[in-house]
Amino acid sequence: MALRTPVRTGDPTGGPAARRERRERRPRPSATGARIWTWLTLPGTVWMSVFFVASLLLVAAISFGTTDELGDPRFGTNLGNLRALADPAYRDVMVRSLGYALLTSVICLLVAYPVAYAVALHAGRFKNALIAAIVVPFFANYLVRMYGWSVLLSDDGPVLRVLRAVGLAGAHTKILNTGFGVIAGLVYGFVVFMIIPLYAAMERMDTSLIEAGRDLYGGPLRTFLFVTVPATRQGAGAGVVLVFLPAMGDFVSAQFMGGPNQIMIGNLIQDKFFEGQDWPLGSALTMALMAVLLIAMFGYLRRARKDEAEASR
Amino acid sequence: MSDHLPPLSSRPRSSHGPQLSHGPQLSRRSLLRAGGLGALGLGLTGCGFSQPATATPAQTDKPIEMKVDGPLVYFNWADYIDPSVFSGFQKEYGVKIVQSNFDSMPGMVAKLDAGNKYDVIFPSAKYAQRLAQAGRLRAIDHTKLRNAELVFGSYPYFEDPWYDPRSAHTVPFTMYKTGIGWRRDKLGALTGSWQDLWDAQSSGTTFLLDDEDEVLGMAALKLGLDPNTTAQGDLDRMTSLLQTLRPHLRGFSSDDYNNLLDGTATMTQAWSGDMVSVLNQAKDATLYGFEVAKEGSPINSDCFAIPANAEHPGTAMLFIDYLLRPENAIKTIQYLGYPMPVHGTESAYAALVKQLPQCMIEPGDLKPSLYFRNPSTAGAQARDTAWTDVKAG
Numbered sequence: 001m002a003l004r005t006p007v008r009t010g011d012p013t014g015g016p017a018a019r020r021e022r023r024e025r026r027p028r029p030s031a032t033g034a035r036i037w038t039w040l041t042l043p044g045t046v047w048m049s050v051f052f053v054a055s056l057l058l059v060a061a062i063s064f065g066t067t068d069e070l071g072d073p074r075f076g077t078n079l080g081n082l083r084a085l086a087d088p089a090y091r092d093v094m095v096r097s098l099g100y101a102l103l104t105s106v107i108c109l110l111v112a113y114p115v116a117y118a119v120a121l122h123a124g125r126f127k128n129a130l131i132a133a134i135v136v137p138f139f140a141n142y143l144v145r146m147y148g149w150s151v152l153l154s155d156d157g158p159v160l161r162v163l164r165a166v167g168l169a170g171a172h173t174k175i176l177n178t179g180f181g182v183i184a185g186l187v188y189g190f191v192v193f194m195i196i197p198l199y200a201a202m203e204r205m206d207t208s209l210i211e212a213g214r215d216l217y218g219g220p221l222r223t224f225l226f227v228t229v230p231a232t233r234q235g236a237g238a239g240v241v242l243v244f245l246p247a248m249g250d251f252v253s254a255q256f257m258g259g260p261n262q263i264m265i266g267n268l269i270q271d272k273f274f275e276g277q278d279w280p281l282g283s284a285l286t287m288a289l290m291a292v293l294l295i296a297m298f299g300y301l302r303r304a305r306k307d308e309a310e311a312s313r
Numbered sequence: 314m315s316d317h318l319p320p321l322s323s324r325p326r327s328s329h330g331p332q333l334s335h336g337p338q339l340s341r342r343s344l345l346r347a348g349g350l351g352a353l354g355l356g357l358t359g360c361g362f363s364q365p366a367t368a369t370p371a372q373t374d375k376p377i378e379m380k381v382d383g384p385l386v387y388f389n390w391a392d393y394i395d396p397s398v399f400s401g402f403q404k405e406y407g408v409k410i411v412q413s414n415f416d417s418m419p420g421m422v423a424k425l426d427a428g429n430k431y432d433v434i435f436p437s438a439k440y441a442q443r444l445a446q447a448g449r450l451r452a453i454d455h456t457k458l459r460n461a462e463l464v465f466g467s468y469p470y471f472e473d474p475w476y477d478p479r480s481a482h483t484v485p486f487t488m489y490k491t492g493i494g495w496r497r498d499k500l501g502a503l504t505g506s507w508q509d510l511w512d513a514q515s516s517g518t519t520f521l522l523d524d525e526d527e528v529l530g531m532a533a534l535k536l537g538l539d540p541n542t543t544a545q546g547d548l549d550r551m552t553s554l555l556q557t558l559r560p561h562l563r564g565f566s567s568d569d570y571n572n573l574l575d576g577t578a579t580m581t582q583a584w585s586g587d588m589v590s591v592l593n594q595a596k597d598a599t600l601y602g603f604e605v606a607k608e609g610s611p612i613n614s615d616c617f618a619i620p621a622n623a624e625h626p627g628t629a630m631l632f633i634d635y636l637l638r639p640e641n642a643i644k645t646i647q648y649l650g651y652p653m654p655v656h657g658t659e660s661a662y663a664a665l666v667k668q669l670p671q672c673m674i675e676p677g678d679l680k681p682s683l684y685f686r687n688p689s690t691a692g693a694q695a696r697d698t699a700w701t702d703v704k705a706g
Binding site for chain 1: 417419420422426443444446447517518523524525559562563564565571575576577687690693694697698700701702704705706
């Protein structure tokens with residue numbers, strides 16, 4: 001393999017030590033400057049407080065509420081909604097959703113890694129164009145894209161017709177309304193959240209490290225495993241979180257691509273808020289889902305902190 | 314038609330009492346809704362914190378004169394009315410129509426709760442009852458409408474429907490039945506019973522509607538129970554019956570006509586009006602069948618209504634009347650696929666569904682016992698739990 005970034009290796013100031021030095025030489029912000037930055041966080045903080053934190057507190061409050069005759073929620077101190085969560089149906093669906101979300105994260109990682117690697121390190125001047133090509137389709141509404149897939153993958157749809165014609169699918173092969181279909185939908189829906197952080201990590205990576213690995217007689221595989229993978233682990237971690245969280249709460253993929261045995265927790269929550277007209281129970285379910293996600297998130301943060309501590313040692 | 318339009322003193326109005334006596338709670342509730350909507354990602358419309366309509370009976374009962382009093386703010390499902398009907402109305406009365414759409418009945422209520430002002434809305438029977446009882450609808454004096462006789466004269470059921478005594482706040486819009494749509498070429502003839510859904514031939518390509526009332530209602534009717542039952546014993550029997558159907562199912566989906574058209578379904582629980590879309594879009598319409606079950610098929614209707622806070626109720630009255638003109642009703646029926654209870658349109662609908670005559674709705678089909686109704690809050694929760702158990706397996 002050719003040298004990847006000849007410019008940087010030739011640059012006498014390119015080493016990690018030199019870069020650390022440069023970082024330290026950056027002018028320190030003055031006191032006034034610091035105050036400006038503090039004020040600049042205000043709009044974001046207000047926005048998040050009103051539309052995220054307050055809404056979340058309302059959801060928490062409604063989970064103890066009741067429903068009136070019009071189907072609207074009322075505040076209360078009702079524990080019935082939490083008790084209703086003991087229904088084994090919810091536990092089973094929650095476990096299924098966890099499994100789907102984990103599998104989706106792993107598949108996304110496997111799919112996204114080579115893509116991000118190729119774009120970040122080998123795409124040269126096409127880099128930005130390729131990233132745009134990956135991101136732009138995701139501007140189209142997720143629901144609309146899923147609906148499109150359900151048409152493409154239907155029994156008489158173009159995908160299965162082609163597969164049947166070339167003998168890769170039998171007369172009774174189905175994609176729609178299977179677990180495979182749901183996970184494929186989730187992967188398609190969220191893979192971009194994996195590609196972008198991985199791409200950013202690889203883009204930032206000091207490629208001279210790869211060359212150093214080679215210089216020290218590391219084969220391509222060893223160099224990859226002991227240099228590239230550790231250097232991009234944080235990006236991968238961020239990607240897994242960004243994919244796992246929305247995949248766990250998703251309802252669109254299971255709705256369009258799933259069958260009766262692929263229902264996810266998001267579908268049940270959506271049912272409670274809409275057709276079931278039981279916002280309190282929907283809120284209780286949401287809180288349960290958030291608790292599961294928080295535990296997962298907490299585990300990730302601890303892991304990330306440990307990584308950081310190791311790296312700085 | 315003077316007999317069905319007295320002042321509304323006889324109407325039960327108990328629901329006003331608690332609403333008016335809990336003033337502070339209302340603002341708290343509207344705040345709650347606004348926040349909840351944000352959480353749902355439905356977005357705020359800028360007036361989410363305003364109070365929901367708290368009009369007094371005197372205001373909602375005031376008769377509306379049929380005259381232009383501003384543009385028509387129209388709120389309905391998407392693609393429900395032939396665009397030529399809209400343009401005809403705009404031209405004839407020289408008013409603009411401002412259109413917006415909802416995607417579910419709860420979504421419609423949420424928008425009303427958020428304080429949005431619409432002139433004409435289209436609730437289902439169940440929601441019409443809730444809105445009317447909560448004092449959220451204007452009274453509609455049928456004697457002010459030129460074409461009301463075409464509805465109430467030929468479909469006496471609507472003179473005093475269960476959801477709105479004497480149709481005091483509503484005018485019926487469309488009607489439908491729920492039955493089974495299937496592929497004749499793959500399954501042949503069926504037996505005219507809900508038992509057909511258990512057909513081994515279509516196992517793995519059978520769908521139920523993704524609709525709590527329809528699925529529970531089907532099971533209840535098959536067992537000879539009340540489709541609105543909330544008794545735990547009944548619900549348990551219905552749940553275990555539906556568990557025997559689950560292995561045959563490919564999914565719960567309300568996209569009944571597309572599932573039939575793209576070959577995903579060989580059999581599906583289906584709404585009669587959606588079968589017209591199948592007939593219109595299929596390359597070969599003779600491949601499809603539609604039957605209603607002898608055990609009973611749920612029947613439903615939706616209606617025109619004018620919200621209590623409507624700003625242009627006079628224009629709304631003109632619009633309702635315009636849509637009831639047989640020539641416009643026929644256009645709507647042909648566009649939408651659902652029949653309207655308007656005298657003079659029956660033969661047009663019959664021609665539309667010649668291929669699937671069971672889609673026809675006769676005045677005698679409109680039985681209150683086959684309508685989905687509003688259960689008590691506790692009853693609704695019991696039904697919802699049963700539905701969750703069926704759906705999640």
